[in-house]
Amino acid sequence: MEIFFHICCAPCALYPYYRLKEEGFEPTGYFYNPNIHPYQEYRKRLDTVKEFAGRAGLEIVYRDGYDLDQYLLRVAGKGAERCEHCYRMRLDAAAAAAKERGFRSFTTSLLYSKFQKHDAIAGVGREMAEMHGIEFYYEDFRRGWREGIVESKAMGLYRQQYCGCIYSERDRYRKTTDPA
Secondary structure: OEEEEEOOOHHHHHHHHHHHHHOOOEEEEEEOOOOOOOHHHHHHHHHHHHHHHHHHOOOEEEOOOOOHHHHHHHHOOOHHHHHHHHHHHHHHHHHHHHHHOOOOEEEEHHHHOOOOOHHHHHHHHHHHHHHHOOEEOOOOHHHHHHHHHHHHHHHOOOOOOOOOOHHHHHHHHHHHHOOO
């Protein structure tokens, strides 16, 4: 059974990818993440996804362009709600691409991270699936958190220290540099 698999980054894709394979799915990856900042970080993550895909034999659809302006227009001034707007932008694109390519279902590696807003991701995924007339495959991939970390380190994959957006970069590094 085929499934369209939105990938936020390679380390977060490992466990979900192998779980999907165990469940009998044949995933096709999809990389669209205009939230990643700065551009050099975006390139590192894109290159690492390509490296993982080559090793795993995973076909990936790459959405061309770095839609940073569109992303910023959606999230600027949204405060704590910005993450949901980010999920919506990426999962809307994934669901539309899945439908366009004839897939009946899609999922996302965002469901792997214990640092993401899991319930919001699941809700947005279901909403986008309904909007595009396909199914959203839900699984709580967080249970494989430790396994994914160990595997990504063993593979020598680039491992980022924040979700990717300018806000998470600020929050991550402000914690370690502010004297407060």
